[in-house]
Amino acid sequence: MTPAFLGLPESLRDRKGWGFAAQLYSVRSRQSWGVGDLADLAHLAAWSGKELGADFVLVNPLHAAEPSAPMEPSPYLPTSRRFFNPLYLRVEEVPEYTALSAAARAEVDRLAAKVHAALDGGDVVDRDTAWTAKRAALEILHSVPRSDEREAAFLASAEQLVRNYFLLEDPTQVRGNGLELMLGTDITVDVRSRDAAGQWTTTPHSLRLRGIIDRLDIDDDGEITVVDYKSGRAPSERFEQGRLSGVHFYAYLCERFLGKTPAKVQLLYLADPVIITATPSAQSIRGLGRRVEAIWSTVVQACEKESFRPNPGKLCAYCSYHAYCPAQGGSLDALVDAGAVARPVELVPRPGAGGDGEQVAAATEPSLFEAVGS
Numbered sequence: 001m002t003p004a005f006l007g008l009p010e011s012l013r014d015r016k017g018w019g020f021a022a023q024l025y026s027v028r029s030r031q032s033w034g035v036g037d038l039a040d041l042a043h044l045a046a047w048s049g050k051e052l053g054a055d056f057v058l059v060n061p062l063h064a065a066e067p068s069a070p071m072e073p074s075p076y077l078p079t080s081r082r083f084f085n086p087l088y089l090r091v092e093e094v095p096e097y098t099a100l101s102a103a104a105r106a107e108v109d110r111l112a113a114k115v116h117a118a119l120d121g122g123d124v125v126d127r128d129t130a131w132t133a134k135r136a137a138l139e140i141l142h143s144v145p146r147s148d149e150r151e152a153a154f155l156a157s158a159e160q161l162v163r164n165y166f167l168l169e170d171p172t173q174v175r176g177n178g179l180e181l182m183l184g185t186d187i188t189v190d191v192r193s194r195d196a197a198g199q200w201t202t203t204p205h206s207l208r209l210r211g212i213i214d215r216l217d218i219d220d221d222g223e224i225t226v227v228d229y230k231s232g233r234a235p236s237e238r239f240e241q242g243r244l245s246g247v248h249f250y251a252y253l254c255e256r257f258l259g260k261t262p263a264k265v266q267l268l269y270l271a272d273p274v275i276i277t278a279t280p281s282a283q284s285i286r287g288l289g290r291r292v293e294a295i296w297s298t299v300v301q302a303c304e305k306e307s308f309r310p311n312p313g314k315l316c317a318y319c320s321y322h323a324y325c326p327a328q329g330g331s332l333d334a335l336v337d338a339g340a341v342a343r344p345v346e347l348v349p350r351p352g353a354g355g356d357g358e359q360v361a362a363a364t365e366p367s368l369f370e371a372v373g374s
């Protein structure tokens with residue numbers, strides 16, 4: 001992801017400037033919880049600008065690492081580029097801190113004192129100790145309701161999104177034939193596998209796909225438009241295609257369920273505001289269908305062989321199954337012995353092509369499906 005502008009700011013256009021380059025986690029003060037935080041950054045910027053005449057402070061990337069220990073130490077290997085690392089929050093400067101009850105504040109202060117005792121004066125930046133305490137404190141702050149001021153700011157941001165929506169569409173001209181429309185469809189996949197005698201056999205297996213479409217419009221000519229609302233910003237051109245890949249799933253569901261390919265899929269990005277439109281093609285829907293079949297075939301074969309290879313990655317940090325995962329040195333045996341794991345996994349083959357669409361639930365006008373058929 002690249003910003004729209006990478007030039008020098010106006011104040012440095014005609015002269016040279018200087019400033020500090022700092023790895024923020026190492027800019028520690030007596031108040032920070034063992035790791036330099038945003039309050040330390042504010043002090044560094046104010047002090048260096050006011051006292052020394054510095055023009056800028058350059059810091060390491062502040063994007064989010066795993067929210068649980070062990071936290072990735074390198075700021076250049078974030079788990080998310082969308083969110084900032086909450087490790088850099090100064091707990092006492094979160095507005096809700098002042099609204100804590102005496103008992104809750106005492107608990108937060110106890111956590112702070114414990115961290116200061118363990119980490120102050122140490123030479124090593126111990127993110128895990130700092131984050132374990134800070135996370136517990138932030139959870140206490142999270143239980144405090146928003147103040148009137150914060151609530152007003154939240155409502156103002158919501159209002160802005162609604163105002164932006166009106167810039168994109170005239171709702172009196174919109175024909176939302178289906179809202180929060182849940183579609184489901186059965187498909188049958190022929191799975192090839194070896195039997196006990198080593199012979200290849202093909203067996204049909206069925207699965208049900210479900211999806212929820214924000215809004216489905218049908219015009220006078222019976223053409224379908226799938227509309228999806230996004231509260232965030234539109235992706236840059238470089239990432240647009242990746243973001244649009246999900247829309248082909250909507251198109252696939254519509255074709256399976258309604259028997260008709262949508263003329264277009266529209267993503268309404270309310271923060272910008274902007275509409276991105278994709279036109280599903282027979283080829284893109286066919287490709288999606290093949291991917292679904294390939295994935296289901298892999299799942300069936302894995303169930304038959306009881307072969308579920310772990311696929312370790314950054315998301316392992318969020319996973320609660322380390323005790324049972326071979327990649328983490330765990331084992332399923334204890335669970336199986338205790339009868340907590342049902343095995344074998346039962347997948348019932350269904351003969352015949354099948355694939356009839358089925359409406360799972362829909363808040364739709366009764367005329368929806370007549371309209372499509374006409």
Ligand code: SF4
Binds near residue numbers: 310311320322327328
């Ligand atoms: S099951 Fe294992 S490999 Fe998969 S996410 Fe969890 S820890 Fe990682």
